[in-house]
Every structure is written in structure tokens, then in C-alpha cells.
Amino acid sequence: MGPDPAVAAVRLAVRRVLADLPQGEMVLVACSGGADSLALAGAVAFEAPRGGRPAGGITIDHGLQDGSDDRADSVVRTMAGLGLDPAGSVAVTVDGPGGPENAARDARYEALDSAAARLGTAAVLLGHTQDDQAETVLLGLARGSGARSLAGMPPRFKRSHDVLYARPLLELDRATTRRACRAMGLDPWDDPHNIDPAYARVRVRHEALPALEKALGPGIAEALARTARMLRDDADALDELAARAYADLRTVEDGHSVAVRLEGLEELPRAVRTRVLRKAAVMAGSPPGTLAAVHVDAVDRLVTAWHGQRHVDLPGGLRAVRRSGKLLFGPV
Numbered sequence: 001m002g003p004d005p006a007v008a009a010v011r012l013a014v015r016r017v018l019a020d021l022p023q024g025e026m027v028l029v030a031c032s033g034g035a036d037s038l039a040l041a042g043a044v045a046f047e048a049p050r051g052g053r054p055a056g057g058i059t060i061d062h063g064l065q066d067g068s069d070d071r072a073d074s075v076v077r078t079m080a081g082l083g084l085d086p087a088g089s090v091a092v093t094v095d096g097p098g099g100p101e102n103a104a105r106d107a108r109y110e111a112l113d114s115a116a117a118r119l120g121t122a123a124v125l126l127g128h129t130q131d132d133q134a135e136t137v138l139l140g141l142a143r144g145s146g147a148r149s150l151a152g153m154p155p156r157f158k159r160s161h162d163v164l165y166a167r168p169l170l171e172l173d174r175a176t177t178r179r180a181c182r183a184m185g186l187d188p189w190d191d192p193h194n195i196d197p198a199y200a201r202v203r204v205r206h207e208a209l210p211a212l213e214k215a216l217g218p219g220i221a222e223a224l225a226r227t228a229r230m231l232r233d234d235a236d237a238l239d240e241l242a243a244r245a246y247a248d249l250r251t252v253e254d255g256h257s258v259a260v261r262l263e264g265l266e267e268l269p270r271a272v273r274t275r276v277l278r279k280a281a282v283m284a285g286s287p288p289g290t291l292a293a294v295h296v297d298a299v300d301r302l303v304t305a306w307h308g309q310r311h312v313d314l315p316g317g318l319r320a321v322r323r324s325g326k327l328l329f330g331p332v
Contacts, residue, residue: 004183006176007043010169014043017125017168018051025122026054029084030112033059033075035188037127039177040169042184044125045082057084058115060108061091064100064193071189078186090115101199109159116163123164128153131174134221135204137228142200146293147235152228173221242275249276251326257284257318258329265327266303274300277327281314284329290315302327 002008021027029044031037041057048055057079061072072089079087092107094100116124133152140149156166169177181188197203212220245268246260253259258280265273277299282288286295291314298312302322312320313332321328 004179006039006179007183009172009176010039010043010180011047013168013172014040014047014125015051017123017166018044018047018053021053021122021164024052026056026119028112028116028119028121028124029055029057029079030108030124030126031057031059031075031079032127032191033071033078033189034127034191034194035181036129036132036169036174036177038078038186038188039180039184040125040127041079041084042082042180042186043168045079045084049083055084056119056121057082057087058112059089060111061089062094062104062107063091064094064104075189086119088115101201112165113159113163121163123156123166126165126167127169127177128167129169129172129174129177130225131205131209131221133170133228134209134224135201137224138204138208139200144293147231147238150228151232151235152225154232170225238271238275241272242279245272246276246279250280253326253328257331260327260329262303262322262325262327270300273303277303277320280327280329281318281320284318285331286314286316286318286329299327 003011018027027044027048029037029041031041044055044057057076059072059075059079061068063069065071069091072091076087076089090111092111094104094107112124115121136152137150140152143149153167153170155170156164158164178188193199194202195206197206209220245264249261249264251259251261260276260280265276268276274296278291278296281291281295281299295312295314299314299320302309302312302320306322309322314320314329317332318329319332321330
């Protein structure tokens with residue numbers, strides 16, 4: 001008799017990701033103790049040894065709740081009991097900009113980066129599911145974001161130290177991970193932050209998505225995740241076209257960080273042109289996190305609706321100016 005169907009689904013998702021990684025190198029599971037990452041840890045502990053691959057686990061103690069250190073110790077014991085080795089925890093300080101959610105995420109990834117680099121891991125595996133993807137897309141829609149944001153979370157990406165992150169469970173729903181935990185005899189921890197309506201993601205999870213399901217019928221999360229996959233393909237293609245155009249159009253101008261020729265820029269499709277402009281601004285030093293669509297649109301008007309405007313101010317103390325057949329980006 002085979003494993004429970006939910007367990008089989010999680011193991012298959014993990015097996016597919018492991019097959020794409022270098023043979024024999026360690027993978028590291030980021031495990032909070034919640035159902036999604038716990039099911040992932042159980043599946044990795046089963047699949048990795050069968051492929052001759054070492055696998056470890058790490059949990060991050062954000063210190064945001066009383067007893068978080070005890071909770072982290074419990075998760076470490078669970079991971080070790082599954083056979084993940086090494087299994088450990090890292091305590092972080094959450095005090096960065098952008099609110100508690102952003103600060104916690106930044107601190108978590110920095111800790112994971114360091115652990116992965118220290119252990120020489122092939123990849124860090126994250127437990128995000130199809131439901132998380134749907135929530136991300138809805139949040140992007142509410143912010144009026146572009147295609148890159150609506151493309152949701154990528155199945156794999158790299159950060160500092162060239163560390164690869166992968167999300168094996170993006171095509172599985174949260175109900176499957178809970179069933180898998182029950183079948184594997186694992187007791188997940190439900191973070192109270194996940195039911196706190198102060199967080200926008202919690203309101204999307206418990207109010208917006210159920211309302212959409214009620215009004216439009218079942219399958220909303222799956223449809224949103226599918227939309228994200230298609231938009232990601234489109235965004236990747238447009239980003240590649242924009243990168244080539246930027247390389248062709250960039251030129252040199254004394255006293256400016258970046259200069260782009262207007263000839264050729266004006267003829268580009270808007271979706272490509274605005275990506276070129278954004279890249280030019282970022283390369284000149286404008287912070288990506290604060291460079292918004294309103295800034296890029298204003299710069300685009302210097303290209304397509306030129307009426308003698310003097311300049312456009314950009315985040316980071318920069319300015320875009322049209323002069324002598326070029327668009328110049330540099331300090332104020």
C-alpha cells in the first residue's frame with residue numbers, strides 16, 4: 001500500500017525540484033513549524049537520502065512573540081527527528097524599514113543567506129503554496145502593480161552569495177499540506193499572526209478569497225496562480241527585450257551616471273520602453289523599492305510627450321533630463 005495521496009503529492013513535488021539540483025549537494029529546508037513548511041520538511045527528509053543527497057533544516061526565531069525561542073527549539077527537534085541533519089535555529093532582530101512584515105522577511109532571508117553560504121547548500125527550499133501565490137497576486141492587484149508583481153512568487157530565484165531558493169509546493173494547495181502532515185504524524189504550529197486581521201495578507205486569506213469563492217465559485221486560488229504563471233512568462237520575455245534594448249541604447253555623457261539615446265527609444269513598445277527607463281534609473285542609483293510607476297511614467301513623457309519639460313526628479317536624489325538627443329540620469 002502506497003503513501004497517503006497528499007504525502008505522495010508533496011513528495012513528488014520535492015522530487016522534481018531535487019532532480020534539477022547538482023548531484024550530492026546539500027539542500028536546506030526553511031521550516032517555521034507551520035503545516036506547509038513542516039510537510040515540506042517531511043518530504044525532503046524522505047526524498048533526499050533516496051537520491052544520495054544530504055538535507056538539513058533551519059528555523060528562524062524572529063523574537064516577535066513570547067516563547068518564540070521555545071517554539072524554535074521544538075521545530076529543531078522535529079526536524080532532527082525527521083532525519084534532517086544539520087537541524088538548527090537562528091535568532092534574528094526585526095527592526096528594519098517597511099513595517100514589521102517587510103522587516104521580518106528581510107531579517108529572515110539574511111539569516112537564510114548566511115546559513116546557506118556557510119553550509120555550502122545547493123538550494124534553500126521554501127514552503128509557499130498555491131494559496132500563498134493567490135494571495136500575493138490579489139495583493140498586487142490591490143496595489144495597482146504591473147505584470148512583474150502580478151506574476152507572483154517565482155518557483156526559484158537567487159539572492160546574495162549566489163544562493164538558490166526554490167518553492168516546490170507552489171502548485172499544491174494548503175489543504176494538501178495539512179493532510180500530508182496528518183498522514184505523516186506531524187503536528188503543525190499555527191502562528192497567531194496568520195489570523196491577525198491587522199495584516200493585509202491575513203485579510204486576503206480569510207475575507208477576500210472566501211468572498212471571491214462565494215461569488216464566483218470554487219477554484220479562485222488555482223486560477224490566480226495560473227494567471228501568475230502566464231504573466232511571469234510574459235514579464236520574463238519583456239524584461240529580456242528591455243535588457244537588450246538598454247544595452248543597445250546606452251551611451252556615454254560626461255557628468256551623468258547613465259545616458260540613453262532617444263533615437264530608437266521612442267519607437268519601442270511602451271511595455272519595453274518603460275522597462276528600459278526603469279532600468280536606466282536604477283542603474284543610475286535610484287532605489288528600486290521607491291522608484292514607482294508614477295516616476296517612470298513622468299520620465300516616459302520626456303520621451304513621448306516632450307513639450308520643453310526641464311526634468312523629472314527621481315528617488316535617491318536623482319534627476320532625468322532630456323538633452324541633445326539623449327535622456328540623461330544623474331545626481332541633482
